[in-house]
Amino acid sequence: MSLINKILNNDKLIVVTNQVAVSGTTFLTNIIMVALCGVSVFGEFSAWQIALLLILAFQIATLSQPMQVFLGKKEGEEVNHYSASVQYLQLIFIVLLAIGFVAFNTLTGMFEREVSYAFTFFASMQLSQEHLRRYLIAKGKLRTALVSDLISSLGQLLLLSLFWIKNISPSLIELFLTIGGTTLPALIFSLLSERKVFLYRPELIKYVKEHWISARWLVPTALIQWGASNYLLAASAVIAGNAVLGVLRLAQTTMGVFNVAIQGLENYFLPYLSRLISKNIDDALQFTFRMIRKIGLLTAPILILAAIFSSQILSFINHDYVAYSSLLRWCCLLYIIILSSFPVKLFIRVLGDSRHYFIGYAISMTASVICAQWFIEQWNAVGVVMGWLLSQILINLYWTIIITKTKQLSWTLK
Secondary structure: OHHHHHHHOOHHHHHHHHHHHHHHHHHHHHHHHHHHHHHHHHHHHHHHHHHHHHHHHHHHHHHHHHHHHHOOOOOOHHHHHHHHHHHHHHHHHHHHHHHHHHHHHHHHOOOOHHHHHHHHHHHHHHHHHHHHHHHHHHOOOHHHHHHHHHHHHHHHHHHHHHHHHOOOOOOHHHHHHHHHHHHHHHHHHHHHHOHHHHHOOOOHHHHHHHHHHHHHHHHHHHHHHHHHHHHHHHHHHHHHOHHHHHHHHHHHHHOHHHHHHHHHHHHHHHHHHHHHHHHOHHHHHHHHHHHHHHHHHHHHHHHHHHHHOHHHHHHHHOHHHHHHHHHHHHHHHHHHHHHHOHHHHHHHHHOOOHHHHHHHHHHHHHHHHHHHHHHHHHHHHHHHHHHHHHHHHHHHHHHHHHHHHHHHHHHHHO
């Protein structure tokens, strides 16, 4: 009880707990889905999820990121008018998206009608929940955001666990409806907590113009980041099929605990590094190099052990997946590089010049586009991980050059 009170009375702990809950739920959901449905259905679900991530990247760039900045700048009654406006803008975005997708599928017949309807429902729920989480956190309503995500997360895990206990293998449509349906109560809770906002008149045209000024630069950056992260996955589904995509997502899920750690470290260290660099760039550089050493020494032994016991880890999920142990070993090597170079990414983010961040991801995506087909045709799923390795090495090489130049400039100015 004392731990719960400690979390609820500390804003930083609330945000971290919320993030761990969301990331942890994604990790457990993927593990359960693979165990219940197999890699083929899981791969098909992942293909739809990658498409949803592209839409989400656009939503964040056009609506969420500008909102997070503007909410802190609005005062008095304008806060309420703006809050009402962003809710209506989100609703319009989802309605237009749903109508457009259903109309497109009706005309082309590209997907089964039932699948398109189920995905539309699932996507609408996920996009709305992501928007409301960011909105509530930006308004300082951290406890409301945490409770909303816990409602969604616990409901999702409960239903999927029931499938597991009863040995039910859900179809793709049932997965969409299950995850979307358990998000709906969370949305209702969040909207009820903000019901007074809807009494204010929205000023859509005014705020669309404000958002566009920011979004016109954020959109290409967001799309580049999506491409750098997901292009090889999407290419694997097209070239090698959903089963290969499912295997890759399984490997990513197995390493998911490190993704949670990365997000937690980012929340903790980013503000600290930002304060350091504003006072003394040399101190920030030294802190970055210390972090590289410490993270490398801490995580490398764990990942080496994971590589050695990869067969046993996959056997725990499903004995049929032991054949993919070599893929998991490649992923361990990838994560050694990702984790040990993570402080470099943080330093680039706090430098204040977003150009280097954008160029780094542009290099990464370019490498992915060039090498994707050859790597996948030669080595299937392992080829995708090799592509990720190449992209990660190139992006870190570019960022290291920038850090080296920053260090030399700091010494020159002394």
